[in-house]
Amino acid sequence: MTADAPAWPADFAGHYRAAGYWRGETFGQMLRARAEQYPDRFAVVDPAGDLRRWTYGELDRRADRLAAGFLHTGIGRGDRVVVQLPNVAEFFEVVFALFRIGALPVFALPAHREIEIGYFCSFSEAVAYVISDRHEGFDYRDLATRVKAQTPTLRHVFVVGEPGEHTALSAVPREPVRPGGYDEPQASDLAFLQLSGGSTGVPKLIPRTHDDYLYSLRGSNEICAMDENSVYLVVLPAAHNFPLSSPGSLGTLCAGGRVVLCPGPAPETAFPLIAGEGVTITGLVPPLALVWTQAAPNTPYDLGSLKVLLVGGAKFSEEAARRVRPTLDCTLQQVFGMAEGLVSYTRLDDDEETIVTTQGRPISPADEIRIVDDEDKDVIPGEAGHLLTRGPYTIRGYWRAPEHNVRSFTLDGFYRTGDIARTTPSGHLVVEGRAKDQINRGGEKIAPEEVENVILGHAAVHDVSVVSVPDDYLGELTCAYVILREGAELRPAALRRFVRESGLAAYKVPDRVEFVDVFPATGVGKVSKRDLRNTAAQPAHP
C-alpha cells in the first residue's frame, strides 16, 4: 500500500493474517491456481454474437499474453487503467491481465459519460482507458477521443471491437510472458479502485487490496455455498461491486465455477440463459427482482437450475421478498453491501421470516459493527442509529482523499456507512434508512451534489437542490427543485436535456424538475432537504 490509500494499522493487519483472513495470495496467483486445478472447465461464457466459452486454461493464457502486451506498451505496476466495458468476456481478460502486472483497473460503469470518465481519468492520472466500440446505441470511441484530449496522462485507448482512431484491444501485441520477468504485485498491494456511489460533488475512489478482496470472496463463497459446480449469471453491470464480489463473478472464479455473462437484465434475455446454461445463482437489484418474479410464472423456460437469488443494492421490501420463493422456486438471499467493504447476507439456512425481514449478518466474525447516535455514542441494543463498521475487508480511507476521510471515518478507523440500521436479537441487520445525502434509485446511487453542480452551470439557474421522491418501482426517484434567475425561463425537459448533454450518466438526470421561488430553510438557514423531500412526496396538485 502507498500513501495514496490509508492502510490498516499493523496490529490489525497482523491479526487478519494470523487468523487466516489474509493469505498473501494475489488475483494473478488465484487464477493460475484455478487454471492448474481445472484447466478444461469453463470459466467464462459470453453468449453475445459468436458464443464464446473460455476454459480456466484459456482465460489464464489470455490474461498472461495480454499482461505481456500491456507491459510491452509501457503499462506497469501501480499504473491506473480506467476499464469501462459492458458484460463481455474481454472484461475478465483485461482485468486479470492488469491484476497480474499490478496495474490497477478503475471500474467505471457503461452508463458513465464524459463528466464521470473525464474525472476518473484525470483524478486517477490514468495511463489507459479500455472501452467497447458501441453499446446500447452509444459510441464510446467518441467519448474516449474527448476524454483523451483533456487528460495529459492518458496515453492509450484500447477498444474491444472496431477501434476507429484508437487501438484495438486485439492489436495489443500478445507475447508469451517470462515468469518473473517483471515486477509482480504483492497481495498487500492495491488490486483496483472501485467506485463509491458517494454523497459529494465528485465520486470517491475505493482502494481494495488483493488480500482483503479475496478474503471477502472466500467468505461470500462459503455463505452462498459456491463451488466448482456453481454457475453465476452476471446480470448487473459486471464492474459493479455486487455482481463482481457478492459472490459475483470473481467469487465464482475463485470457487472454480462458471461465469455466464448476461447482455441485459430483462427476463427475455436472462431466462433462456438460465435454462440453457444451467445457472444456479445470480444477483439482482430490487426493481429487477420484482420484474423477474412477475415474469417467472409465465415463462416457457425451465428455471429449475436456479437455487439462489441474491437481492441487494437497495432495500427489498418484505412484500416483494415474500414473492421470490413461490414464483422462482429458489432461496432468496438478501445482501446489504458496499464497495467500501462490509457485506451482510441472510444465510441459506435462515428461517423464511429472517430471510424476508432482515438484511442478514456480516461475512466475517472480525467485522465490527457499531450503531451510534448523532454524538457517536452506542444506542441501546435494538434501536436504530448510524451504522459504523471496521474489519478485514473494509477500507480505512478513500484513495487520495485525506480531507474527506476525516469525515467518513472515525479516529479509530470505523467507516461511517451513512446508513441507519438496527440489529435484531439474533444479530441480524435491518436497514432502516439513510443519513447521507445520497439518492438510491433502484440500487443506482446518486450524489445530489454532483447533479446540482451540473445544473448550476445552466445560465438560467440561480439555485438548485436535488432530493429523492418515493417511487413504487425504483424505490426512489430524483427531483430537482430549481430557483430561476430573475426573468429567466426554462422548461423541465430543456433542463433535463442540458444535464444529459453536459455528459452526466443518464440515471443521474432528474426524473422530475420543479421550479420554486425559495427553498425551505433549516433553523440555521441551510436549505432543508428534509422539507423538500416531504413536499416532493406529496401527491401532485390537481
Ligand code: AMP
Ligand atoms: P456504495 O457505497 O456506492 O457501494 O453503496 C452502498 C450503499 O448501498 C449502502 O451503504 C446502502 O446505502 C445501499 N445498500 C446496499 N445494499 C442494500 C440493501 N440490501 N438494503 C438497503 N440499502 C442497501
Ligand code: DBH
Ligand atoms: O450497493 C452496493 O454497493 C452493494 C450491494 C450488495 C455491494 O457493493 C455489494 C452487495 O457487494
